[in-house]
Amino acid sequence: MNHKRRSWRILLGLVLCLMGVYGGHQLIDRAEAEPLQPPSQSDTPSPLEVVMLLVAGLLGVGGTAYGVRQLRREGQLLREGVPVLGTLTHVTQDRESSHRILIYRFEDETGVVREGSYETSPVALLEDYEAGQAVTVLYDPTDPRINMVDEDHVRRAEARVRGP
Incomplete structure (x- = not known):
């Protein structure tokens, strides 16, 4: 980020x-x-x-x-989140700002499929986000409800090693 x-x-x-x-x-x-x-x-x-x-x-x-x-x-x-591969399920453009809202699903360590949403930065408009696209999701291992998309791909390689 x-x-x-x-x-x-x-x-x-x-x-x-x-x-x-x-x-x-x-x-x-x-x-x-x-x-x-x-x-x-x-x-x-x-x-x-x-x-x-x-x-x-x-x-x-x-x-x-x-x-x-x-x-x-x-x-x-x-720093401490668990990186996993997730899938975008829906992408919307916020009309009042230049942010995009990403809705995604990912599976945590226990096998539970979770859903999250993330508001991108205005600079992220340069990246094409589409439903069905794989994204790196970082989540808190103690509370997987706290999660975010790694839009700068800081920990993408770790997520790919883990696999879906």
Whole structure:
């Protein structure tokens, strides 16, 4: 997994956090009236401005935490996950973004056939994914429900050695 492609969630979260902090700072500065001038109506922040900045800040913190969690999970699967060959059962294009949704099946070590879904990065549009295509799937040996497609083919050779 190329983590640079996945770091957009963290970047967006940090931008939202900065917007919240900067906007909050601006509201505080506006609310402080200079001693020689009476406060005007435009100097006091509206409740809508305060709520919008709080929402931006909270979304930023949440987005950053989610992005970090996803990167850690994917990194752990790349290092410690069990690579197996899986089969794509369905490929759809997300209309709102340039991501593809891959639905796939794979068999874990115990012989249970599992199904998973994976959202590709925008760069993965260069690769043609089709239903029926073999892909490398990495799953957590302690919980096979945690899995992902190895879209950068980091551990493809290990999966082929294992066989279907």
